[in-house]
Amino acid sequence: MTYTDGNNDPQLAVVTQGLVKAYGAFKAVDGLNLQVPAGGVYGLLGPNGAGKSTTMKLLLGLTKPTAGSMWLLGQQVGKKTTIQPGRVGSMIEGPSFYPGLSGLDNCRMVADYLGLPVSAASEVLTKVGLRGYEKRKAGAYSLGMKQRLGIAVALISQPELLLLDEPTNGLDAEAVVEVRQMIMDLAASEGVTVIISSHILSEVEKMAPMVGIIADGHLLYQGTLENLREEGHIDLRVSDPGLVAEMLETQGIQHEYIRKSATLRIPGMPDPQIGALVTRLVSHGLQVYRVASERKSLEEAFLELVENPQNHVAQGPVKPFGHKQRSAR
Incomplete structure (x- = not known):
């Protein structure tokens, strides 16, 4: 192929x-x-x-x-x-097992189906931290132990x-x-x-x-x-926000005017790019009073x-x- x-x-x-x-x-x-x-x-x-x-x-x-x-x-x-x-192993929409069987017997059934040695069941239960609980019925496991058993079943084929x-x-x-x-x-x-x-x-x-x-x-x-998280924003405080907004528009840079702080907000960009933008503004006779970069929190992003x-x-x-x-x- x-x-x-x-x-x-x-x-x-x-x-x-x-x-x-x-x-x-x-x-x-x-x-x-x-x-x-x-x-x-x-x-x-x-x-x-x-x-x-x-x-x-x-x-x-x-x-x-x-x-x-x-x-x-x-x-x-x-x-x-x-x-x-x-x-490929999986656990989709919660662990799957027979609650009336022990954790060990559940894993042995899967091992047998996959043609794996019986020892694979004990080994995988040890790997997920269920050693010592392998003979307990799965239905009596705590929620955390049931999740571990589900992952053990998914891992048994390595x-x-x-x-x-x-x-x-x-x-x-x-x-x-x-x-x-x-x-x-x-x-x-x-x-x-x-x-x-x-x-x-x-x-x-x-x-x-x-x-x-x-x-x-x-x-x-x-x-x-x-x-x-780095995809934050940059606030520009300039002498003529209207003119700067027009320049940003022609360059295809998204922006919004924040009235409360009298700043123009643009998407975050690398330092060289923001430096070049400030240089262009100054070359057009504009004064740049403030450049503030703010990163979003992960939750905000x-x-x-x-x-x-x-x-x-x-x-x-x-x-x-x-x-x-x-x-x-």
Whole structure:
């Protein structure tokens, strides 16, 4: 099979192009272009109903795309092609297990189905911190232990890619910290690529250096949270705001007049660019009294995106994590 546009790039674990999932006239996912670097934690962030779970189901082949293309671990997947069982693990819409069976027996069932040795069940339960509780019925587990069991089931085949849908949802503070640390350790020490979905910004911020922010089925931003925060604004206080506004208009620079502070507000830009702008203003005989740069908080930047999705488009390609990657099977 021939791949184009870098979709077989070993530094990318997941690539989607123009991915669409429609239910009649409603598009749950609309033109999604993801690039997920291999070997780290990637956060799929957005409000409830944004299309996060649908995206994960598309990647797993649990629902078929209406349009678009997908590549997982360098292999194109879609309506007629799926990735080799065991290379991808998942926990979608909560952990799945038989409550009347022990944690160990639940994992043994999955190991048997995948043709894995019985020892794989004990090993994965130790990995997720359930050693000593493996013979207890899963239905008697705490919420945090149930999440761990769900992740254990997803990990039993030693997948290269792990998809976790809201992995800390409903957990108490202590369990959230434990599950979060476990996810980060998996990515850092074993080279597993982990995609987590969440509607909680603060939770994703603690785990994922790279994010894709979606709302109404659209990818609004892709990159680091730090870069998102840097997209603040610059306030200019000048001798003739009207003339400066005209100059900004001719240069295609968005602006608004803040009456309270008598300043012109423009989008954030690199220092050399703002320096060149100030130089042009001075060369036209204008006096620049004040230049103030203000970065948005992460919460402000996130809310601006998801509350006005029609005004935003996703950023370009993302850079690799730099974590070690698991060798291809």
